[in-house]
Amino acid sequence: MTYSPHRPLALVGAGKMGGAMLAGWIEKGVNPKSVFVVDPSPAPEIADLMSREGIAGGEAMPTDMRPAILMLAVKPQMMDAILPNLVPNTAADTLVLSVAAGTTIERFSSAFGDVPIVRVMPNTPAQVGRGMNVACANARVSEDQKGDVTNLLSAIGKVAWIDDEAQMDAVTAVSGSGPAYVFYLTEALAQAGVHAGLPEDLAKTIARQTVVGAGELMHQSDLEASTLRENVTSPNGTTAAALAVLMADDGLQPLMDRAVEAAAKRSKELAG
Numbered sequence: 001m002t003y004s005p006h007r008p009l010a011l012v013g014a015g016k017m018g019g020a021m022l023a024g025w026i027e028k029g030v031n032p033k034s035v036f037v038v039d040p041s042p043a044p045e046i047a048d049l050m051s052r053e054g055i056a057g058g059e060a061m062p063t064d065m066r067p068a069i070l071m072l073a074v075k076p077q078m079m080d081a082i083l084p085n086l087v088p089n090t091a092a093d094t095l096v097l098s099v100a101a102g103t104t105i106e107r108f109s110s111a112f113g114d115v116p117i118v119r120v121m122p123n124t125p126a127q128v129g130r131g132m133n134v135a136c137a138n139a140r141v142s143e144d145q146k147g148d149v150t151n152l153l154s155a156i157g158k159v160a161w162i163d164d165e166a167q168m169d170a171v172t173a174v175s176g177s178g179p180a181y182v183f184y185l186t187e188a189l190a191q192a193g194v195h196a197g198l199p200e201d202l203a204k205t206i207a208r209q210t211v212v213g214a215g216e217l218m219h220q221s222d223l224e225a226s227t228l229r230e231n232v233t234s235p236n237g238t239t240a241a242a243l244a245v246l247m248a249d250d251g252l253q254p255l256m257d258r259a260v261e262a263a264a265k266r267s268k269e270l271a272g
């Protein structure tokens with residue numbers, strides 16, 4: 001897809017998620033002149049990025065702007081307020097691309113009509129090119145447009161397409177929210193180190209580097225996570241002792257099931 005100042009990729013909402021994707025795209029060489037940001041108060045680091053890279057933006061789009069892609073990255077609760085204002089800026093071939101949790105394709109077609117719509121669930125590692133993006137398209141999206149979206153999203157991570165939009169709630173609960181679980185695991189591991197007698201600084205450093213190292217190992221290795229786990233686990237050693245706790249019937253799995261279930265339930269509620 002070619003973008004121009006009149007037909008840009010318009011990003012509506014440059015906060016934590018929209019900003020992470022924008023930062024990832026600029027890092028990967030997307031032309032800053034092909035983007036227009038609509039946000040009354042973008043995150044400070046994104047405002048810096050915009051002025052550094054010369055990315056245009058404002059509180060609203062110029063009236064004659066018809067974006068090639070209209071990307072929505074505002075809170076789901078804001079959709080009712082902002083969608084009507086965006087309708088005059090859409091052309092019949094404007095591709096609506098939403099990253100909002102819970103908000104359904106149907107909600108966008110009721111605002112914009114029978115236009116191409118792609119609902120994506122990204123995650124914030126997009127900022128460093130390690131995002132996971134799961135996308136679902138309506139029938140108006142052409143194969144060429146799917147290819148354009150795949151290109152855009154693969155610049156910031158992996159891409160998977162699904163046909164069944166109902167799966168988006170569980171996807172959101174696993175990969176959309178998932179980075180937060182990993183960060184919390186890092187916090188909990190550090191805290192457990194403190195409880196075991198380590199100074200806080202050392203506990204935080206070794207917990208963080210362990211998660212970074214394990215993530216990078218998974219990134220570089222073709223082995224299953226379970227095999228990488230087994231490679232750490234000496235028979236009758238220290239890891240086996242810890243895993244007996246974590247893998248017990250009342251260990252991590254039932255807790256993770258409950259956490260993912262709660263997130264998926266909340267995603268359904270956000271649909272309104």
Ligand SMILES: NC(=O)C1=CN([C@@H]2O[C@H](COP(=O)(O)OP(=O)(O)OC[C@H]3O[C@@H](n4cnc5c(N)ncnc54)[C@H](O)[C@@H]3O)[C@@H](O)[C@H]2O)C=CC1
Nearest residue numbers: 013014015016017038039041073074075076099100101122
């Ligand atoms: N934060 C995350 O990890 C993820 C977030 N999402 C989705 O991304 C969307 C945004 O979430 P966050 O970035 O976390 O929220 P955020 O609060 O960081 O960003 C929202 C942005 O929208 C802007 N905004 C407010 N009113 C606006 C208006 N009238 N026009 C244009 N922009 C306006 C705000 O100034 C802010 O920069 C949500 O729908 C969320 O479900 C999806 C996947 C992951």
Ligand SMILES: O=C(O)[C@@H]1CCC=N1
Nearest residue numbers: 100101172176177178
């Ligand atoms: O917490 C949220 O609702 C958003 C969606 C997935 C990650 N953050």
